[in-house]
Amino acid sequence: MDLQALLDDIAARSAPMAAGGRVADYIPRLAQVDPGRFGMALATVDDALVGTGDDRTPFSIQSISKVFALILVLARDGGRLWSRVGREPSGDPFNSLVQLEHEQGIPRNPFINAGALVVTDRLLSLTGDAFGAVRTFLREESAQEVDMDPEVAGSEAAHGHRNAALAHFMASFGNLENPVDQVLDHYFRQCALAMDCRGLARAGLLLARHGMRGDGSRLLSPSEAKRVNAVMLTCGTYDTAGEFAYRVGLPGKSGVGGGILAVIPGRGALCVWGPALEPSGNSLAGVEALDRLTTATGWSVF
Amino acid sequence: MDLQALLDDIAARSAPMAAGGRVADYIPRLAQVDPGRFGMALATVDDALVGTGDDRTPFSIQSISKVFALILVLARDGGRLWSRVGREPSGDPFNSLVQLEHEQGIPRNPFINAGALVVTDRLLSLTGDAFGAVRTFLREESAQEVDMDPEVAGSEAAHGHRNAALAHFMASFGNLENPVDQVLDHYFRQCALAMDCRGLARAGLLLARHGMRGDGSRLLSPSEAKRVNAVMLTCGTYDTAGEFAYRVGLPGKSGVGGGILAVIPGRGALCVWGPALEPSGNSLAGVEALDRLTTATGWSVF
Amino acid sequence: MDLQALLDDIAARSAPMAAGGRVADYIPRLAQVDPGRFGMALATVDDALVGTGDDRTPFSIQSISKVFALILVLARDGGRLWSRVGREPSGDPFNSLVQLEHEQGIPRNPFINAGALVVTDRLLSLTGDAFGAVRTFLREESAQEVDMDPEVAGSEAAHGHRNAALAHFMASFGNLENPVDQVLDHYFRQCALAMDCRGLARAGLLLARHGMRGDGSRLLSPSEAKRVNAVMLTCGTYDTAGEFAYRVGLPGKSGVGGGILAVIPGRGALCVWGPALEPSGNSLAGVEALDRLTTATGWSVF
């Protein structure tokens, strides 16, 4: 299979889907991104890297950072996290407060905002610098410079009333260990990291290699790595996880910056980027490209 | 009717109900109050004042303050408030976030915490000092010293994560005019005002006199005053408004300090105080006493 | 006060409100009613009866029948009903299933459809003929012929999937005593009774007279009658009970046939009819007329 030709073809067919979506506009900096951009990169476990389009343009990774924060907490803390956050799909919009109320401040999973705040809170307790830990890890795995976009981080902080509400609400149930403002600060900065498709695909290889880092050291056990994949598949794309599993059939995590990271267990990791989103917050062109790729290759886990 | 004898008798029969309830314990200062205290006072529109038991002991008025903040906003701003807060019973626990999510940041009514925060926010915009406006009004109407208990206010601020969550959540929908921390500060202090039954009963006369202040000046039109009574009857006792209307049949507003203010339109205002609460947050002995009073006198509005 | 002139004036000013509403269309027979019809009648405790407009035109009483079924159960069975149905406003659309799920098959109050089915079920157990008991009572109190419109009853049965769902759902929690189809049959027929404003106003006098029937016999104790009024005020107009209390300030019960029965405790009972409804299911012209009446007369309970 000529992967380069395949990716080029998929990019050409998928990029036009952007016309039906909208760039996230609640963060001014994100709203300025050209919705027509499209990039895609595939990193394989045997160290090949194929990319197409805007695969070298950094974008705001946003919620994709949640995967790496989760990995770092599990690596340091084992399964203790699961007493503070669940592993079930939310069945609700990604920043819903309803479920938190019904379940006593325990978020449904680590990928909705409330759950990600708990993960960042725990990482802050474990490392003293949650943001720094995520950034360092991403730099090492991607072999790229990875930096925060201060303008994005500032916008998040200014407009982050919903996340502040979530954090205070969990604090009211005793489910935060650190002060609300510190947790929010690390969370906003972690979401404001900028990377390109190539770097994110390389960083995602950890999950394709069942827990092995790029340098050959083990960070997660194979079981733990597989379980992160399972959480990505059932909870990684807001309230459309079922739809994503149905169409794409891979563990994936999307961000409102328009990126989606997908894992092909044992084989590789993919990152697509297209800033125009469908209403649930996933990249329209990105989901289309992943659908086309797994249909063409049969790489769905099913 | 010998009102003094009636109140003494009702107090003797109602105070023992306290044994079945619990003092609010989320604020340390409130948790120290003796659950066996009981006071009751009736102020009439013809200036009589009858009291029994601990009717001269100040207690934390808590949510009863919401009635007066509402009156002050309506007096200055007419019906404009109702675009930002509804008038329907909540059908949910008093600090629920669920409804706010479903209804785009518009609280159901001005007596649930979210709605009261909107009222305080508006009063702050209108006066520059929401807390001061409430305190001044209560001093004038009650002819008492009325002061904040700083220890209570401090506890509220320290443990107020739920209220902070509500405020941030409404801010995320654009339904706050002032910064979250300022609104919370005025709200916590307003709730921490301390008064006794006699003072609150006197202050409540405004609603019994259909909008006339103690000095004979008009603050609300008769229609507006009646409408505040209607909101108290349908929304004044957390999620037991139906039960309260059924048993007592008067507009009433309770607070977790154990006080309940009730209005007998055209006739007088009552305040009862008993710190032991039922699970919804209303004074057990207080509701019992009001039930007995309206049964004995027929003063239910129905 | 010239009541006739007042009612004529209110009718003239209120009837045009119908233009902003829609006739209930889920029952074909109701959909055929002219939305411009308007009638109003006031019966007083001293046996006066004043009417205006289409006050002698029978219409489908629909949910207003729930008040009378409740009265008949309370008269026979005292407070036992309250273990099977609550007394709190629902805070939800009138036929919602959500609350039933959360509260184990106990409807919030006797005026939402689920609660009314429980009342009819109990009346069926107590009398063997719930429909007949309601009809007989209404005939006696109204001094009118009262009959069911078979076409309306048939439509309800044919389109009554939501009510069937409610009944089966409560049955699944063990909260029905009779077979689902029997309960539904009596319920649909009771709702399909047709009466005019004059007859309903007369029948409503029982609640204005604190439980005394038209023939001078006592059906409910004064406390029970007042409590029915309280339930009407807090729960009688679907999810707009707060709004109705705010505007009108009287216990009231509306039906999707366009009628509203309101009680002026100690003074009289009112019935208005205007088939065009607002989205919650209350007569637009009817609420307007009641608002105007209580504003003009001061007869609000507050």
Add this chain to the structure above:
Amino acid sequence: MDLQALLDDIAARSAPMAAGGRVADYIPRLAQVDPGRFGMALATVDDALVGTGDDRTPFSIQSISKVFALILVLARDGGRLWSRVGREPSGDPFNSLVQLEHEQGIPRNPFINAGALVVTDRLLSLTGDAFGAVRTFLREESAQEVDMDPEVAGSEAAHGHRNAALAHFMASFGNLENPVDQVLDHYFRQCALAMDCRGLARAGLLLARHGMRGDGSRLLSPSEAKRVNAVMLTCGTYDTAGEFAYRVGLPGKSGVGGGILAVIPGRGALCVWGPALEPSGNSLAGVEALDRLTTATGWSVF
């Protein structure tokens, strides 16, 4: 790998988990089953069949039948079904009505009861005999006699008020094509089919072979078969799909009879049976056995 030894070992270690669970008791016939029974069978795409324990004892397949009804509808009708039922995890107990209310009668997915009723309704329209179509298919694929347990079917019908409520509720939104009682009749009978682990494992091979029947004919396209697997993984185990994916990592569908069918794409199909359930309705020993198997073999899809 000695599969027989592995299965025997897993059975010995997993069967004792039953002590912590309870047999489904809402159907008298199911309540009589010995909770200590345990069977397991693995059918592979190369026609091997290994079993252990009570792998030849028929049990009530209950909700596992939903997978086959779905397959039969997709085979006849393609993707048209998805306009009437979603593909998202429910995030709620399996027979919840709440979501249906919020989403206008469109069930979240085909494996919650409401969705399965829609599937059976459609299969009834397509075939004239939904029950018969499922039974015939299962007979052919399992190469077993497959029959309904009339006592189970009768119990379902007698106690099926919740399913009747669901069906009427969907009918009220126009989301049923056939009369409610007919749909329920076919659904209750389909759930009352009895099979053993060996038969179900063989029938499940269709999904492991990406849509090929046992006789070599194609029923579903590879994409469609993979998509059924995706729906099983995200929605197949009531409100614990995330947990099941995390622990087991295979598409699976459980039934309250204590069976679980799991698919190892490209490799085989498994059926475990242990009647004692955890609170969500999945076999305790069954989930344990599947967890042990995928841990030991690495056959998780992740």
